[in-house]
Amino acid sequence: MLLLEFVKQKIHFLVFFILLVSSCAYYNTFFNAEESYRLARKKQLSEKSGNKISAEVRKNYEKAIKKSWKVIDLYGDSSSYADDALFLIGKSHFNLGEYGKAERVLEQFLLKYVYSEFIPEARLWLARTYVNLDKDDKALEQLNILNEESISSKIAGESQFILGELYFKREEYPQAIQHFEKAIDLSSDPLLIGEAMFQAGEAYWILKKYEKAIDKFDRVSKLDIPVQREFEARMKSINAIIKLKDYREAERRLKKMHQQKRFENQFALIDTRLANIAEYEGNKEFAADSYYDVIKTYPRTEGAAMASFYLANLFENSFSMMDSAKAYYDNVRKQFGLADSVSAAEKHSKLLAEYLKIKNQIIKDRDDLNRLAIGDSALVDSVDVPEDKSTETEDDAEKTAMAKAIIETASKDELVQSTLTDKGKNTEKNTKTVKKKPAKKA
Structure with a gap:
């Protein structure tokens, strides 16, 4: 009897232990999923907006x-945890830009878990997904359902933000601004x-209301947001200031940013923008x-790439040095x-x-014509046929005039190239020996 009681207790303990271990494993599996999502989202927010998703971010979402x-x-x-898990899957697909998959998962979620606490958020994510899939009517349907329910100010704010995105995409910028302002409030x-x-x-920028754009971007930079987003906001504000031709204020802000350690990874872009200002003011050699x-x-x-592009532009449009321009575009x-x-x-x-191919051929043709004129034996036919001008047609005369024009154009192009040789040396050759000091880092 005692033995039977002991065995029963042992079985109860084993069952309890198995359930406990199973419950822990269940929780740990979902906890690990949440942690992977959190790491992916944190890294994604720290990267430049609009960039291709990095391998690290993709790996954690997957x-x-x-x-x-x-x-x-x-x-x-x-x-x-099933509803939590399915909702996390939908959000992960959305953040990966896999909107078709996100749509299917989120629609499935709304049908299956009608009593889930995540229903309002799921409607928001589905509305945002519809916007990205150009299904605006479906997006509005989800947002209207939300507006008819009792929702928190957080959900209401996100709903207004999505409406702002929808109108922005439609290029209805005044309406977009109204919804963004409501989201802020x-x-x-x-x-x-x-x-x-x-x-x-961004909407104010497109509408060319630069003062208002500056105000918004300045306010963004003062919030507790990732450094990359703060940098983007500050640069957008500076771009608007440059549009207003207030170059001294733009320069002051850029130099101040260059003194701040948190923008160290963007110093190249800051220096490139400072060089842009010098170019706008006409100091092209500097x-x-x-x-x-x-x-x-x-x-x-990225800053070095942008600097190469702008330098190529100068060689092409200001210094007429096409070989150098092509080299820097490449x-x-x-x-x-x-x-x-x-x-x-790459297009340039x-x-x-x-x-350059056409120019080199023109130069070659000109040289060949010059050699013909002086009787170069390599080009003149062994049988000397005297020129008979009386048989020259109007078409022949037109071709002769065109050839002379091509020769003259090529000669002028060479003259421009030679007069700019010193400038080219200052920018290309002398860059190996004469360097201005780079801006001091913080």
Whole structure:
């Protein structure tokens, strides 16, 4: 009897232990999924907006998706964390830009977990997904459902932000600004407030209301937001100041940023913008030297790529040195393959390659004509046929005039190139020996 009682107690203990271990494993699996999502989101917010998703971010989102599905597969879709897991999967697909998958998962969530605490948030994420899929009517339907329910100010603020995004995408900027302003008033989340202010600033910029754009971007930079987003806001504000031609204020702000350690990774972009200001004010040789310094001081950076592009532009449009222009356009991708200017640089390089090919052929044809004129035996036929001007047609005369014009154009182009040789040396050759001191770092 005692033995039987002992065995029963042992069985009860083992069952309890198995349930405990199973429960811990269940919680740990979802906890790991949440942690992977958190790491991915944190890293994504620290990167430049609009950039391709980095390998690290993608890996963590995919890990969050995999572990969330594991929670559902192992413990069933009616377990306590099943709705959390499916919602996390939908958000992860959205942040990866996989909007079709996000749509399917979030629609499934709303159908399956009608009593979940995450229903209002899921509607927001689904509305945002519809906006990205150009399904505006469906997005508005989800937002209208939310507005008819009793929702928190947080959800209401996010709803207004999504409406702002929708109207911004439609290029209805005044309406977009109204919704962004409502989102700012309703929300207490610094990230959402910052994004709403940033987008309102973008809308004002497009409407050429630069003073209002500056105000919005300045307010963004004072919030508790990731450094990258703060930098973008400050640069947007400076760009608006430059549009107003207040170059001294723009220069003052850029130099102040250059003294702040947290912007160290963006010093190359800051120096490039300072060189832009010198170029706008007509000091093109100084600007060229400054661009070259950025390339040499901060190689393989986005700033070096931008500096290469602007230097190529100067060679092409101001110094008429097409060979140098092409070389620096080609250098853009070498410096930073993800730079915004890569595509434009490659188009310019291709056009210049065609130009240089035609120019070199014209020069060759001119030289051949000159050699013919002096009787070069390599070009003159062994049988000397006297010129008979009486048989020259109007077409022949027109071709002769065109040839002379081509020769004259090529000669002028060579003259421009030779007069700018010293400038080219100052910018290319002398850059190896004469360097202006790079701006002091913080």
